Amino acid sequence: PDAAQELRRRASMWCEQQGLMAEAIGYSLAAQDLDRALPLVERGAESAVMRSELATLQGWLEALPKELIRTRPLLCVYHTWALLLSGSTVDAAEARLQDAVDADVDGSIAGEVLALRALMATYQRKMRESAELSRRALELLPEDRLFFRSFIAGYLGYGALYSGDLVAARRGFEETVRLSERAGNMVSAALALTHLGDVSMMEGHVEAGKSYYEQALARAVDSQGQRQPIAGVALIGLGQLLILDHRLDEAARYFDDGIELIDRWGRAGAIGGYLGLARVRRAQGDMDAAHDALQTAERVAAEFEAMTEDDAYVALEKAYLLLA
Numbered sequence: 001p002d003a004a005q006e007l008r009r010r011a012s013m014w015c016e017q018q019g020l021m022a023e024a025i026g027y028s029l030a031a032q033d034l035d036r037a038l039p040l041v042e043r044g045a046e047s048a049v050m051r052s053e054l055a056t057l058q059g060w061l062e063a064l065p066k067e068l069i070r071t072r073p074l075l076c077v078y079h080t081w082a083l084l085l086s087g088s089t090v091d092a093a094e095a096r097l098q099d100a101v102d103a104d105v106d107g108s109i110a111g112e113v114l115a116l117r118a119l120m121a122t123y124q125r126k127m128r129e130s131a132e133l134s135r136r137a138l139e140l141l142p143e144d145r146l147f148f149r150s151f152i153a154g155y156l157g158y159g160a161l162y163s164g165d166l167v168a169a170r171r172g173f174e175e176t177v178r179l180s181e182r183a184g185n186m187v188s189a190a191l192a193l194t195h196l197g198d199v200s201m202m203e204g205h206v207e208a209g210k211s212y213y214e215q216a217l218a219r220a221v222d223s224q225g226q227r228q229p230i231a232g233v234a235l236i237g238l239g240q241l242l243i244l245d246h247r248l249d250e251a252a253r254y255f256d257d258g259i260e261l262i263d264r265w266g267r268a269g270a271i272g273g274y275l276g277l278a279r280v281r282r283a284q285g286d287m288d289a290a291h292d293a294l295q296t297a298e299r300v301a302a303e304f305e306a307m308t309e310d311d312a313y314v315a316l317e318k319a320y321l322l323l324a
Contacts, residue, residue, distance in 0.1 A: 157170075
């Protein structure tokens with residue numbers, strides 16, 4: 001037993017040398033070697049987000065003392081991201097982002113901080129503010145910071161989509177796919193392809209929409225071909241297509257599978273799946289089941305305080321159900 005901690009430290013070092021970052025972090029945390037764990041988590045956070053392993057990142061962060069996280073500005077940025085996606089309050093995310101600013105004495109992560117502020121503005125549908133913050137972030141971020149640049153391109157696409165400018169939205173999401181593929185950012189690529197599917201559907205191009213959703217699904221896999229959590233958004237998009245074909249039982253299965261996957265990324269992503277289930281059950285005449293699905297969607301939307309748009313989508317679907 002006395003040798004256990006040293007063996008864990010050595011195991012962590014070996015895993016790091018082999019490129020097994022998640023295992024290296026796990027062993028360093030088990031050894032309570034915080035001097036080693038902090039920089040490892042900081043290095044591993046970006047790849048965890050790009051693989052849509054938000055729960056993994058949250059587990060690492062929860063195992064670290066909060067006062068130590070506050071000393072590392074970039075780690076605070078990733079923690080802010082995790083808080084936002086997991087449905088924490090805006091105040092909690094703002095507080096952690098302020099920790100990043102306070103710890104960043106030389107302003108080296110000013111671009112990353114602005115990128116997170118742009119995300120918060122997007123969630124709260126402050127599109128003009130989000131666009132301005134995104135532009136300022138792009139000016140500050142080095143050209144090789146493709147991870148953050150790919151997400152920012154997505155924010156600009158969202159802003160155009162919410163504003164009804166489908167041409168600009170398509171342009172933004174296509175740029176997001178391009179940058180994401182250069183960065184190896186599977187999450188951002190899959191999200192952007194899904195939104196390109198949404199744009200195509202709004203334009204009435206159903207086959208193009210299906211193609212984009214299928215491309216997103218193909219991207220959202222690990223090296224063993226296993227679907228990653230972000231694949232859930234593409235499954236939910238395909239479920240909507242099946243409703244159009246009146247293949248309701250198949251659509252319900254896609255929504256169930258999509259909810260199960262995306263739940264591991266961030267609960268808010270599952271709202272579209274619950275709304276889809278409500279539409280399926282309404283079309284099948286099962287109003288009680290439709291009401292249950294909507295109640296779940298309503299609860300998740302209420303918990304996800306950072307975003308305001310989701311509450312409106314749920315309210316609209318509830319109105320359709322009441323009319324039916």
